[in-house]
Amino acid sequence: MKTALQKLRRVLNTKLGFFLLVVLLFCLKSYWAYQNEFNLGVKGSMQQFLLAFNTIPSALVFLGIALYFRGRLSYWIMLIINAALSTWLFANILYYREFSDFITFNVIKGSGAASNNLGKSLMGILRPEDFLVYLDVVILALILLFHFVRVDMRRFKVRYAMTITALGFVLFGVNLGMAESDRSQLLTRTFDNNYIVKYLGLEAYTVYDGVKTTNNSVVKARANRDELKPVLHFIHSNYAAPNVEYYGKAKGKNIFIIHLESLQQFMIDYKEDGQEVMPNLNKLYHANDTLAFDNFFHQVGQGKTADAETMLENSLFGLPEGSAMVTDGTTNTFQSAPALLHQKLGYTTASFHGDVPSFWNRDNAYKSFGYQYFFSKEYYPKTKDYDAGYGMKDKIFMKESAHYIEQLPQPFYAKLITVTNHYPYILDKKNKDIEAWKTGDDTVDPYIQTARYLDESLGEFLDYLDKTGLRQNSVLVLYGDHYGISNNHQPAIAQILGKKKVTNYDLAMFQKVPFMINMPGLKGGINHTYGGEIDVLPTLEDLLGISSKNYIQFGQDLLSPENKQIVPFRNGDWVTPKYTKYNGDYYYTKNGKQITHQTAAQRKEIGKIQKYVTTDLGLSDKVVNGDLLRFYKLPGFKKVDKKQYTYNLKKSLKNLQKQQKKQKTSLKSENNNQSTFDDYTTDAPELKDYPKLNFPKP
Known part of the structure; x- marks a missing residue:
């Protein structure tokens, strides 16, 4: 034993020996x-082998950089590179835990637009074992500091360093060849980042993403109108004509888009201890004048x-x-619902969101979409x-939004974005009306409480619409x-669904979210x-009597008898009434x-569905990445001029005043100004001490 330890120390006393130790620990x-x-979906001996093997090439290439330096410096450069790669791994572990995906350069680029309150989220995600990724760095540093191994001061020959680098690239080529044999066209026809990491490793994925991001910038610069030909051919070939029974039925109605944050379909009719969790939404879902899609x-x-x-x-x-809202929302040309409805039907368009306007770059993207008004956090009283x-x-957001809703000239298109049912599901005790789940997963358990709160908020809002008469002349969408509970919480999901274990089919069905359209007389x-x-926009357009036949839109009217009923997921998986593909598995x-x-x-049959999904996603990406809508002249539509819009508080409120005086169709105008x-009733405890709210004035 002693002899073996001595031999090991002699090997480690050489620069190559210490390097190999660093590589081994990094790979492990x-x-x-x-x-x-x-959750990479590794299956079979080949994928298991590649998962281990793909750690080696990048370790040799990146850690091998240190071998080009002399003496003690090369050792510390080795540790610094290892620490940097470990930090990247650490960051991806945290990001993946919440988003089930890996960090990209576009995510980094847009991080400032979505960073608000992320500190609270990270504290909920972080686990002690996450810091194990730094364990080898600490051990290696201690080995050097306490002289367990002697620093080899000899110069490591450049040709040997180059050999190790070359070996890393050769092994990557071998890795890629084996990966292609198991998953053909891995780098050219995949929409799922999990595949890249599973087959090639995190570092290779990062390089791949960097190259792709750079290439996308070049694509936009080189794009031309000829690239619209395959897009238009695909869209026209797959156009679903409207259902005559519903076409134009909502013409002239106000439209409320109510964004139910992180709410999943399984919550509809869900009961806890015999009690409905979301009674208001359930009632609306089952109403005779609601089209509910299950x-x-x-x-x-x-x-x-x-x-x-x-x-x-x-x-799109x-x-x-x-x-896309972050990377392209400021610069791209869009032919969006707010602009279409304003130009074609004279709608007033507004979005309501109780957070900072820069979140997800909304303050810029909304101008590109053609929103006249954006009522963000600064428009509301602080209580x-x-x-x-x-x-x-x-509850506070919905009530206070009524102050501006009543001022919008009708007809209007108003989108209200709720947020309380957002991870990490923060809600104070005085607002909790139901017990948390007891799955043992602290991330999942409070979800039921914020979902109930969301439902109560919706109930209060619907009461207001009924009292004021707005409901009679409005469409509620x-x-x-998106999901609220990610696939990384499978044991908790199984408990919630009453199953012992969930399959990939269960996870696919778990991606269902509520969608309903309510209108008196519908x-x-x-x-x-x-x-x-x-599919929402084409469905809504047909209900409003707007033919979308010539629009560049990749969805189909859900009410059309010609709808293909193919649902592509962003990663290339899909669902149809007959087959489901999810995480590499196929199901009836x-x-x-x-x-x-x-x-x-x-x-x-499955190959035909996959071809449609791949083409649908790929062509949409071409439109966005190439900003191709700048080349498409839509009949009767004028390109949005972002300079016409301002979300400056005082200027925007002045514009609203002017529009009210000019059109005189707002709810407030119809109510003799x-x-x-005060018709809006809420039990929000935070507002009890504020008998009168002071809204900003122009």
């Missing part, structure tokens, strides 16, 4: 993280809420990395304890923007059409039975 750490911190899925990527907004108002998918997590508490009912957020959608051996006919604000 990376493999541990891949297995335990990420097979509606979120389709967001890394942009989450921003992706949902992008799809909802543009029928979010990007495979980052957020005690009015804020929670990612903005104003929903309610949707959940022929409602539960609609079983399979669809997603990309009706019963959840896994398809382990496909027949020739099934392979052909008397406010209806």
Whole structure:
């Protein structure tokens, strides 16, 4: 034993020996993280081997940089590089835990636009074992500091250092070849970052993402109108004509888009100890004049809420990395719902959000979308304890938004973004009306409490619409923007769903979110059409009597009998009424039975669906990345001039005053210029000490 230890020390006393130790520990750490911190869907001996093997090439290349330096400096450079790579791994572990994806350069670029309150989220995500990624760095530093190994002061020959670097690249080539044999066209036809990390490793993925991000910038600079030809061919070939029974039924009505933060479909009719968790939403969902869709899925990527907004108002998918609203919202040309409704039907357009205007770059993207007004946090009175997590508490936000809603000239398009049901589900005791779950997962358990609070907020808002008469002349469009409980909480999900264990099919179905359209006189009912957020805008346009036949939109009217019912997920997975593909597994959608051996006919049918999904996502990305809408002249539509819009508090309120005087169709004007604000009743305890709220004045 003593002899073996002496031999080991002699090896470690050489620079190459110490380098190999650093590489070994780094690879073991990376493999541990891949297995335990990420859900990469590794299957079979080949993928298990690649998961371990792919840690080696990048370790040799990056840590090998230190071998080009002399003496003690090379040792410390080794540790610094290791610490830097460990920090990147650490950051991705935290990011993945919440977003089920890896950090991209576009995410970093847009981090300032979505950083508000992230500190609170991180504290909820962080676990003590996360710091194990630094354990090898600490051990190696102690080995050097306490002279357990002797620093080899000899110069490491450059040709040997270059050999190690070259070996790293050769091994990467071998890695890529084996990966391609298991997953063809890995780097050219994948929408899922999990695949890149699973096959090539985190460092290779980061380099790949950097190259792709740079390439996208070049793509935009080189884009031309000819690139619209395949886009237009695909859209025209897959256009779904409107349902004559519903076409134009909502013409001239006010439109309320109510954004139900992080709300999932399973919460509809969900009971805890025999008690309805969301009675107000349930009542609306089952109303005779509500079209409720029970097979509606979120389709967001890394942009989450921003992706949902992008799809909802543009029928364009979010990007495979980052957020289109952040990276392209300021500069791209859009033909969005607010601009379309304002130009074609004379709608007043406004968005309401109780947080800072820069969140997700909304203060710029909304101008590109054509929003006349953006009522952000600064427009609302500040009261005690009015804020929670990612903005104003929903009850306060919804009530105070009524102050501006009653001033909007009708017809109007108003989007209200709730936030209280956002991770980490912060809510003070005085606002909790239901007990938390007891799954043992502290991240998941309070979700039921903020969902109940959201429902109560919605109930108060609907009461106000009924009292003032606005409900009679309005369409309510309610949707959940994305999951609230990520796939990283599978034991808790199983408990909530009453299962022993969840499959990939269960996780696919868990991506359903509520979507409903309510309007007095509308022929409602539960609609079983399979669809997603990309389909909302064409559906709404047909209800309003606007033909979207010539628009560049990648969704289809959910009410159309010609709807294909193919729901693409952002990573290239999909759901149809017959088949479901999720995390590499295939299932029969009706019963959840896994398809382990496909027949020739099934392979052909599934291949056709996959081709549609890949083309749909790819062409949408081309439109966004190339800013192709700048080349498309939409008949009867004038390109949005962002200079015409201002969200400056005083200027915006003055513009609203002028518009009210000019049009005189607002609720307040119809009520003899008397406010209806006191008709809004809320039990928000924070407002009891504020009998009169002081709103900003122009």
